Amino acid sequence: MSQLHKVPKDFPVSYPCPSLRHNDVLQPSKEQENTALEKSRSYWYHIASIAYAYLDNGLAPEFTNPQHALHKIPRFPCRLKAQFARPFGNTPIFVLYSEASSTWRLVGNSDCESVKKERTKPALVQIGTASTIPYSFDGKVFSHWVGMTAEKDTGPNYLGILAIGWCYILSAQLIEMQGGSAVMRYTDSLADCLGESPSSSSEEAYYIDVGEVDARIVRWWSAILAKREGWKAIVKDDPDDVFVAPWSASRICETPFILTQKRDSLSPAQTPLSSDEAFYALLKFARLHDLGTQVPIALTIAMSFPMHRYYGMEVKLPLPRKHGGKIPPTTQDVSPMWTQLKQDLPYYMTLSCSPEPDVPCNMVSQWLHPVLEEILCNPPEGKCGEVIALIGAIRRPSVAALWIGAAVGGIGPKLLEKVRRGRPALDSNAFPWTGTPQSSMDDAGSGPYTWGDPEYISRPDVWRLLHLSPTEEDGLSYEASLTTNCALRVTTHLKCPRHKYRYEHWSWELEGGETVQDDDSVKLGRLSKRLKTATTHLRYLDHSQGPLAHTLAMERI
Template identity: 40%
Template sequence: MANADTQDLRPPCLSTILTDDNILQPNPEQLEEATKKCREYWYRLTGAAIRHHRDGVPPEWTDPRHMLWRAPAIRGPLRKFPSGTSKRKTLSAKAFSTWRLNDGGADCEVSEKERKVKAILHLGIQAPPTCTFTGDSFRQWIGTTGEAKDAPNYLGILALGWSYILSARLVEIQGKGAVISYTNSKAIQCDEAESGSVPDVIVDIGNANADVARWWSAILARGGGWKAIIEKNKDGEFLAPWSISIDEKHSFGVKWQGNDPLPDAAPLSSDRAFEVLAEFSLLHNLGSQFLVAFAAALTFPTHKHHKTEVRLPLPTQTGQKSSTATSGSVPSQWAMVKEHLPNYISLSCCPELIMSTLCGMFWEPDVPCNLVSPWLHPILSEVRDAETIAAKPGSYHEILGIICGFRRPQICSLWLGAVISGLTPKILRLVERGKPPLNLLAFPWTGCPQTFMDTPGSGPYVHGDASGDKVERADVWRLLHVLPLEEDDYGYHNRPTTPWAPFGKTKKEYCSLNVYCHLGCQRHHLEYQHWNWKLDDGSVIEDPGLANTSSANAPVPPLPEESLPEIPQKPVDQKASQDASQDIFGWFVNGGEGSPPEALYKDAWIKIRKGDEDNDEMDLDEREIATDSAPKKKKKQRVNQLELDEWLDTLSDG
């Protein structure tokens, strides 16, 4: 058993293990060295996470404000349209993002300085996902550092309340036909004096008036006790994307002082519902549960998008109620969430962005495509079987949520929320194949890079080398994407569908003409400028987002000292490396460049399969994303370096 020291833990730089730019598949010694370094890193992180699992996480990790960087605030009423298949229609809103090419002030001619990218937000669904209270993770909330541990676990109850608040806020913003109402389904009204059968879970809401009790009765009702309709048209009703249907396995009762008959009251506004939920949290001393339950509710549309069940932890009812709880005592962090609800709504209405962000926790810039397997293997295949983790159902996912605090503190609250809602198995299945889903907006909206294409790299493009001038392949890939394209050349308009960078360097004479001409420039990269909302009246609103600097600077605590658990080691399967390599080099070859005269392009890993064996396991929308491609470029003729230099001289003479 080893001890983790308290120094900062940096991920290993695996690219330095590779010594030959023309050999794609690592040899056994390189694979063993990479696996050893990755085990050391992930094992130590696991030990640190176990310590926080016992003592509580830093309070900053539960604060959702860090996930807001340039996320825009949703406007309304938006121009909406049904999308998807006939059996799976979604109400969407068209919008687009604006990007600008930063050429570092280079004195070169680049005609296309601005690029607009179309996007959609999912604002409505026709059938809500099922919500159960059978979740294994966080059945007992671990709390934050210094927080009392004797509060009841009401994470699931709070998430249901937040789903209503988000839905009501969207209804209020959209207006023009959007409406929220209660249904006939209600939770059981409990009376202490009443004998006989009782609900599985009784929720005490304290001293509440009848309107508040009616709201709680709707929130905890089987099926659905409320309905938020964003639009009704010839395709039917489209409900707010946080709508859920509580299954029949558990029944809930509402208990309050007075127990007056429930009135036929108007549904609470989003502001009033927030006050009620905050007062309930203060009443039961729920503390950080209020914020992480909000993050869990943000993942509900992603569950619907990936056809997964929302699985929340069943409430536990230990602890004492507070004697006083007023809206005036709401913590400022909670009030800030309400203030920025429109920004969170925009994030949550992009399930592709949410999934890309969550999967991005495992991406590392210094892990090349051919070493993805040894990088992912320890955390995905070995840590889950550690004795202290395997013994408790759900704890592996809890540990992953805490590890996110060390790797991506900006989105730790979102990861904890995903664990609470039961989304983790889907995340892991997408990550383990080496090509998780990517979303262009994930980095600018959250501040967390998802892929090597999100970063411009550093230093000069051309590296002096004993065998001649060479260029990082990752930089060639970046330039192919960001440089302007001819009207009929779209092969590199879309970014690669895998986040892992191609390994090694290539000779600069192997670069296409448009790339070669810019190798002497300062680095070029596309910078996000703003989001553009298309309103129902035809107008367009530019939204630069919050520009929240706290996102990029979310604090990371020192690595605590902790004994590492005994973790069984297993052999590494290189399939993820093979798939990632195949995807990233396939993007280059199929985009129009073809295969340069380098030995690695004859490697079996780069041969493009006619079919994808993962397709049967992919969701419809994932398959559309994975296979989305513009018309292919015509194969370009590579130029002799001497001829190219002579051609460039003629330009300078002119």
């Protein structure tokens, strides 16, 4: 690992901050603010310099592999029970949900009778949406794909096309797993093929070569590249409600695509490809054009589609370009890694359905000021989206591919907006699922609660202890509180050994009323061994370890 890629280990300052150790007021002094700002500026500019180096020289291999995010994610099951619909996120569009829950168990031996030995947290999993997600090929983020450091040759950038292919595969997989009345259909909307009269002549057409394929594959590509909806993945079709798969998308731009293959027939009623057939059609296309790391990143772009729906945003994909990406210098056998993506798809389906822990929250503006108001206001060549993604990737390498995929679709500005407006909601399952903490609440802390001074308790510990109560509360982690100012349900635990809940398992509700528990610790243990070397490398980068409620897990910058 080159010195360039090291993240400084000596910042942020360890918690609690010595300068505020016995400070029970919420407003830090001017001197404390200036000290925090200078340390923050030093840290963030160093991270930004690493991000710029990645943009110039290519990405680390770990950044393009979403498998690193698979820590304890439950496997999406077959025939989930569709229980109710309600509006989703910032839009009035209804989403179809299934109920689930996570179980957490108290770690260690404790005689404290004020805490439950086991806790169950209810959750909702999205299995359908009443409207497709709009997308276009007007995106600018990673319009020139930088590739990995080993990908030096110039080739096409087909991230956008691959992402729509993955949306189809995810949707088809869900339809197959749900069974029953769930169905996949082609629509009458088709991309043009060579030799046909173009449906649009207002713009220059983009010719897409999908290789020597049969009529069924040509029909599939005609649906993938079609305007509006080329296919429908219907999860539930009632007289009053129709819900389609969460990755169902509709193209709203007029960009004309023409397949260089001729079409043998025009039969919209032709049986759609299964998820496996579509996957291998996509892989054949990727091999034809040596697309390398674009394949896994395109999967993470598709995984971010439900998050765009949550925020009411259009997905903006990069326009296909014949010379807009980096590819391997020679054809490499990446089939095993690509095949593993398909095998792990049920885990990615679940995943698709923060404050800095070491910094006092009353100095959060000083901590974030350099990155929000300086670095990201003047990125090189206007590459704000790329810089956001790579800063997130450097700080949290295990979810780097998710950061990059989400950024390609254009979600970066929305995340910055949420950070500037305050603290976004956190999902407690994101940490055990991905191994990536989001806040100090994901860490039980260490040592006695009064950390050597019986008169003071750190504010994070105050909120950790309040969180033990059946009444869920959230708050800000300031520096320290006098114990005499704390609530009884905090002071009750001052002499207790530290209380920590550990994620145990996930429970799904299936059709027919059956409830099943999902604990893939054995499989994930094997996965951990396969990734041991890479994970060690990632932790070398990640100095502190730190949303996706039922979509994509992301942390605050």
